[in-house]
Amino acid sequence: MPVIDAHIHIQPFHMMKPDVQATFWQKKNRAEFEALAADPAKLLRQMDADGVERVGLINYVSPDVMGFTSEVNEWMMRYASADPARLIAFGSVHPGYTDDPGGETDRVIEMGARALKVHPPHQVFRANAYLNGLPGLAEVYRRAEAAGVPVTIHTGTSVFPGARSRFGDPMDVDDVAVDFPKLKILLAHGGRPLWMEAAFFVVRRHPNVFLEVSGIPPSKLLEYFPRLEELAHKTIWGTDWPSPGIKSMRVNVDQFLGLPLSDASKRRILYDNALTVF
Numbered sequence: 001m002p003v004i005d006a007h008i009h010i011q012p013f014h015m016m017k018p019d020v021q022a023t024f025w026q027k028k029n030r031a032e033f034e035a036l037a038a039d040p041a042k043l044l045r046q047m048d049a050d051g052v053e054r055v056g057l058i059n060y061v062s063p064d065v066m067g068f069t070s071e072v073n074e075w076m077m078r079y080a081s082a083d084p085a086r087l088i089a090f091g092s093v094h095p096g097y098t099d100d101p102g103g104e105t106d107r108v109i110e111m112g113a114r115a116l117k118v119h120p121p122h123q124v125f126r127a128n129a130y131l132n133g134l135p136g137l138a139e140v141y142r143r144a145e146a147a148g149v150p151v152t153i154h155t156g157t158s159v160f161p162g163a164r165s166r167f168g169d170p171m172d173v174d175d176v177a178v179d180f181p182k183l184k185i186l187l188a189h190g191g192r193p194l195w196m197e198a199a200f201f202v203v204r205r206h207p208n209v210f211l212e213v214s215g216i217p218p219s220k221l222l223e224y225f226p227r228l229e230e231l232a233h234k235t236i237w238g239t240d241w242p243s244p245g246i247k248s249m250r251v252n253v254d255q256f257l258g259l260p261l262s263d264a265s266k267r268r269i270l271y272d273n274a275l276t277v278f
């Protein structure tokens with residue numbers, strides 16, 4: 001079965017703040033991942049070994065919490081240009097750090113971003129903050145909607161120092177889905193581990209919202225979402241590799257394949273839906 005992993009983290013690790021690095025590199029072979037970040041050919045070989053056709057390369061501007069400035073976009077577009085068919089570059093605009101969020105969004109998309117990432121707990125605003133004092137965020141969504149570029153929004157908690165987990169509530173995305181009805185939205189992590197019911201509601205309620213399951217241990221996926229099969233046409237595979245506890249892209253796929261879901265649903269989730277959305 002072909003696989004698209006819509007959510008992995010091979011990023012400009014050197015930009016991460018020291019306290020973030022300390023958390024990120026815990027129990028990880030740092031040199032191995034720095035080598036992957038230095039050479040996209042290495043990542044492509046790893047994808048071959050893991051049987052993964054394409055990956056979504058998550059990337060976002062978060063100067064306060066993570067240390068990522070807007071330079072992450074140049075870095076990511078350059079990295080993904082090694083094989084744009086297999087490396088899906090995410091871009092990002094932090095509306096609090098630019099005078100022209102709309103123009104900056106257009107620029108990032110022109111540079112080659114095929115999706116955008118919004119990370120409320122790490123960017124320290126709500127996903128619907130354009131309703132309360134951050135009008136530039138509406139411009140980001142509007143330009144992405146006009147360009148047909150999907151937006152992955154982090155939902156759920158985060159353990160990184162300085163992260164504001166209360167901004168991870170998927171109900172904030174309900175507003176975004178209402179106000180930008182043609183914007184394709186991926187709910188990353190399905191609100192894990194606190195807000196799965198809210199995530200399920202938002203995905204079912206809005207034709208333009210998809211469930212993206214990265215960061216959820218596949219063995220727990222049906223515990224978290226007992227009615228997953230009902231949403232198989234709107235669920236997108238991702239691992240969050242190499243975040244804590246995720247050994248490899250392949251291990252998660254194999255665990256997922258062992259779940260009691262129909263083969264048709266598995267194929268949609270692992271491949272078909274992402275192909276349509278991206």
Ligand SMILES: [Zn+2]
Nearest residue numbers: 007009058240
């Ligand atoms: Zn992630």
